[in-house]
Amino acid sequence: MIYENSFCYIKRHESSIPWLEIHAKDGYKELSDNEEISLKIFKLAILIEKEMIKFYNPTKINHASFANYLPKAHWHIMARFSDDGFYPESMWGIRQNDGKDYSKDFDKFINILLDEVKKQGF
8 A cells, every 4th residue: 555545545556557546445336325535536546647647658547447356446547558568458458568667667656646645635
């Protein structure tokens, strides 16, 4: 876990790309179960997206919230690159090639992100 507040926590998803997950703390299953918290988490996801764009300059940012295997509200935010190994497939799809590893600067990114999260009052 890299961050926690009163309504959610952020954790790293181990991967060769920058990939974070935001989990609602109260364990609700659907976004509509707690719209107030969902909106706060959505704003946090947008902040993470913006910081990933600034730091990594990715080809695309992906958001996902399937929650079929883990039936609770949570979000995945991933910086995708045209040479990331799975692109253009989903990260749950079929690997396309060996791809570049974008994980080496992740700790530096997290420090920048956490400064911004605190500055924004999350």
